[in-house]
Amino acid sequence: MPHCHDKESPKKVSWNNKKKYVLIVSMVVRSAVRPPRQRRSQQSLDRILDATERLLLDREFKRLTVAEIVVASRTSVGSFYNRFRDKQSLLSGLYDRYEAGLPGWIEEWRQRQGDPPSDLVRASGWVTRYLIDTFQGRRHLLRALALHVRNDPQEIDAQTKERRAAQHRFLVDALLAQRPEIGHPEPERGAQAAIFGAAAICRERILFSESAHAGTTQQSNAQLLQDVTKMVVGLLKPAGSIDLSSV
Numbered sequence: 001m002p003h004c005h006d007k008e009s010p011k012k013v014s015w016n017n018k019k020k021y022v023l024i025v026s027m028v029v030r031s032a033v034r035p036p037r038q039r040r041s042q043q044s045l046d047r048i049l050d051a052t053e054r055l056l057l058d059r060e061f062k063r064l065t066v067a068e069i070v071v072a073s074r075t076s077v078g079s080f081y082n083r084f085r086d087k088q089s090l091l092s093g094l095y096d097r098y099e100a101g102l103p104g105w106i107e108e109w110r111q112r113q114g115d116p117p118s119d120l121v122r123a124s125g126w127v128t129r130y131l132i133d134t135f136q137g138r139r140h141l142l143r144a145l146a147l148h149v150r151n152d153p154q155e156i157d158a159q160t161k162e163r164r165a166a167q168h169r170f171l172v173d174a175l176l177a178q179r180p181e182i183g184h185p186e187p188e189r190g191a192q193a194a195i196f197g198a199a200a201i202c203r204e205r206i207l208f209s210e211s212a213h214a215g216t217t218q219q220s221n222a223q224l225l226q227d228v229t230k231m232v233v234g235l236l237k238p239a240g241s242i243d244l245s246s247v
Contacts, residue, residue, distance in 0.1 A: 045083050047073040049097055052090055056140040061091070061147070091148040095155060098138075098145060102167060109133060116174035120181040122246050124194075124232040127171045128225055131199050135206040136221065143207040171195050175236065183238030194232040201228055 051073035055064050066087050070080055084090055109130060116126045135142055149155045156164075175182075175191040184190030205224055219227065 041083075044073075044075050044079050045093070047075055048080060048083060048090070049093055052094065053138075053141050056144055061144040091144060092155065094141065095145050095148065098141065099160070099163075102164075105134075105137075106167060106170075110170070116177065118177070119246075120175070120178040120237060121229070121233055123174050123178050124236075125225065125229045125246075127174055127195065128198055128202070128228045128232060130171065131195075131202040131228075132206065132221055132225060135202050139206060146203065146207055168195075175232070178236075182236045184236050187236070190236050194235045197235070198228045198232050201231070 048069060052061075052064070052069055055068060055072055064087070066077065066080055069087075069090070070077055084093065113126065113129070116123045172188070172191045172195060175194065176187055179187055182190065202224065205219060
C-alpha cells in the first residue's frame with residue numbers, strides 16, 4: 001500500500017503546502033479533530049501523530065494511553081485535547097494524514113518498480129506486489145486504521161471511496177492492458193474483482209496474521225505473492241496451465 005517517511009520507522013511525513021492543505025481541509029469536516037491554527041500548533045499535531053505511529057510498532061492502538069502518547073510526543077495533555085476530542089479521534093487524524101500521503105507513496109512505488117510488464121502473468125505479479133508492499137510498508141498503522149474503518153464505516157465517505165478508486169485505477173489498467181490474454185467475458189469486471197480479491201487476501205494475511213483464520217496456514221511474502229498472483233491470473237485467463245516462473 002503505502003506513504004511518507006522519516007528517519008525512524010515509521011518515517012516522518014515530509015509536508016509540502018499541498019499536503020498540509022489537504023490534511024487541514026479534511027480535518028475541518030471532522031468535529032473529532034480540530035484543525036491547527038498556527039505553525040506551532042501544526043508541529044504539535046505532527047509530533048502527536050508521529051509518536052502514535054511509533055507506539056503502534058509495539059502495541060495495538062486499544063492498549064495505548066493518552067498519557068503515553070503525550071510523553072512520547074513531548075507535548076502536554078492540554079495540547080492533546082486541544083487537538084483531539086479523545087484518544088479514538090487520533091485515528092481520524094492518522095487516517096487523514098495517510099490519505100494525504102498516498103499519492104506520493106504510489107508515485108514512489110511506481111518509480112521503483114517501473115512500468116507493468118507486458119504479459120498477464122507478470123502484470124498480475126506486479127499488481128500483487130504493489131498490494132503486498134502497501135500493507136507491509138506500514139503494517140501497524142494500517143491495521144489500526146482498518147479496524148477503525150470497520151468499526152466506523154462512515155469514516156470513508158463516498159468522495160473518499162471515489163478518490164481511492166481513481167488513485168488505484170492504474171492497477172486495473174495494468175491488467176486490462178493484457179486484454180488479448182484475458183478470457184473473462186467482462187474484462188473490466190473481471191479485473192476489478194481480481195484486484196478486490198487480491199487486496200482482501202493480502203490485507204487479512206499481512207495486517208491480521210495473528211488472527212485464528214489467518215494463522216491456519218503459514219506463508220512468507222514470496223509465497224503470498226505466488227499464490228495471489230495465481231488467483232488473479234486464474235480469474236482472468238482462459239482455462240489451462242498457468243506458468244508462474246516469471247513472477
